[in-house]
Amino acid sequence: MxxxxxxxxxxxxxxxxxxxxxxxxxxxxxxxxxxxxxxxxxxxxxxxxxxxxxxxxxxxxxxxxxxxxxxxxxxxxxxxxxxxxxxxxxxxxxxxAVHTVPEHTFALIFALRRSICAYRDAVRAGRWQEAGQFCFFDYPIRDLAGSTLGIIGDGALGQAVAAMGRALGMDVLFAAYKGRADMGPLYTPFEQVLERSDVLTLHCPLMPSTRNMIGAGEFRRMTRQPLLINTARGGLVDESAVGSALDAGQISGAAFDVVSVEPPPPDHPFTALLDRPNFLLTPHVAWASxxxxxxxxxxxxxxxxxxxxxxxxxxxxxxxxx
Structure with missing residues (x-):
């Protein structure tokens, strides 16, 4: 054979x-x-x-x-x-990947929620010496405990992320499928998850029904200015809309481990976001422990x-x- x-x-x-x-x-x-x-x-x-x-x-x-x-x-x-x-x-x-992807997901969440990369870069640039005291407060730092974690995708990875979130004191919502309101009490309607989440993380497959499932219209519903995390598949999010959502304050940060074209070409919308302190892009390595x-x-x-x-x-x- x-x-x-x-x-x-x-x-x-x-x-x-x-x-x-x-x-x-x-x-x-x-x-x-x-x-x-x-x-x-x-x-x-x-x-x-x-x-x-x-x-x-x-x-x-x-x-x-x-x-x-x-x-x-x-x-x-x-x-x-x-x-x-x-x-x-x-x-x-x-x-x-029931350990590696959830761990990478929370690495991205922690990095954004506590502005880890922004503070690292500021220290490298001499900001600590310039501050003249034991600390400085240039970037936001937020606890995860008490916040709401919205998860799109309820498979093994989504469930593992939920377990980590609960262990950190987060309230967890599993989103019903987009356009479905008949999935029972374990699921929260898709639109409500967008509106109620402080962190929104994607763990679903890319199919015709999920392609560009989050775009400009969905960003407008994110009233709590959540972090958006995608360690699932490129194409789940309208990537051309992410920069505008960051500019408008509809989301407070975004982290992607996947892109619709990998590696992304030089003119990809994410290229213009790489210097922002509230945007992270890793090269599809969440799975790769x-x-x-x-x-x-x-x-x-x-x-x-x-x-x-x-x-x-x-x-x-x-x-x-x-």
């Missing part, structure tokens, strides 16, 4: 990728461009992919393809409808071995209506 890994460089080099326990030939590429796909997919029975886009045309160029093993949770780079039509299984990685990435690699091979044995696990289906 021919296995092709299209983008091994997206997994840290210290991560051990064990060999599947069946007869196979594994071909590993650090990176794969769209121009290289047809050749590399032509003889593949199983494809391992993290971020390379596999659209309908690429899938059609892979006549032997039986499984796409995604080395990530998100599958928005895969044409799931085209896979379903061809009978190609798609598996993903689940619940591997050594422990989490090794767990991902182990589960990736588990998924492939289960498929080869005829007992596939962690299968992903196309969203209805796609």
């Amino acid at each position: 021919n296995i092709v890994f299209l983008d091994r460089a997206t997994i840290s080099p210290q991560t051990v990728l064990r060999k599947p326990d069946f007869a196979h030939h594994l071909q590993i590429h650090d990176r794969t461009s769209q121009d290289q796909l047809a050749e590399r997919l032509a003889e593949a029975d199983i494809v391992i992919v993290n971020k390379v886009k596999l659209g309908a045309r690429s899938i059609a160029a892979a006549p032997r393809l039986r499984l796409i093993a995604v080395a990530a949770t998100g599958t928005d780079n895969i044409d799931l409808v085209a896979c379903a039509r061809r009978g190609i299984a798609v598996s993903n990685i689940r619940n591997y 050594d422990e989490a990435v090794q767990g991902l690699a182990d589960q990736l091979i588990d998924n492939i071995e289960a498929f080869a044995k005829g007992t596939p696990v962690n299968l992903v289906q196309a969203e209805q209506g796609s």
Whole structure:
């Protein structure tokens, strides 16, 4: 069985990728461009992919393809409808980042809520000496205890973030799906979460129904000037609207670990925000603790071995209506 890994460089080099326990030939590429796909997919029975886009045309160029093993949770780079039509299984990685992503989320929250980077930069610039006393008060510092944490996405990551928030004395709200008001008492209507949150954090997948789910209209509803945190997927937020929301004071700060185009081009709207003390951008590393990435690699091979044995696990289906 021919296995092709299209983008091994997206997994840290210290991560051990064990060999599947069946007869196979594994071909590993650090990176794969769209121009290289047809050749590399032509003889593949199983494809391992993290971020390379596999659209309908690429899938059609892979006549032997039986499984796409995604080395990530998100599958928005895969044409799931085209896979379903061809009978190609798609598996993903689940619940591997239940510590690393929540920890990174709160690292961003703490950094903004306590102006950590702003004070660090001020000290570096000599402001402490200029102040002439034991401290100075140039940037806001706010406690998290007693504030409200709004979470969009109630999966393993959202639940882990909620547990951390409660441990810090925060009131936690889980948002109902946008446009839904019938999800029961465990959920707060989406619009109310926007209005009541002091910190709003995203932990949902990118799908047609969630793309640009937060934009100018949603920012206008954020009356408590929350922090906005996105460690989920680029594209959940209208990125062109973030700067205006910061300028208008609709949000007090924003931190993103993900962008709709990665790496972002020089003219991306976030580029103009990088010098602001209330904006943080990290390079899609919330998931990337050594422990989490090794767990991902182990589960990736588990998924492939289960498929080869005829007992596939962690299968992903196309969203209805796609």
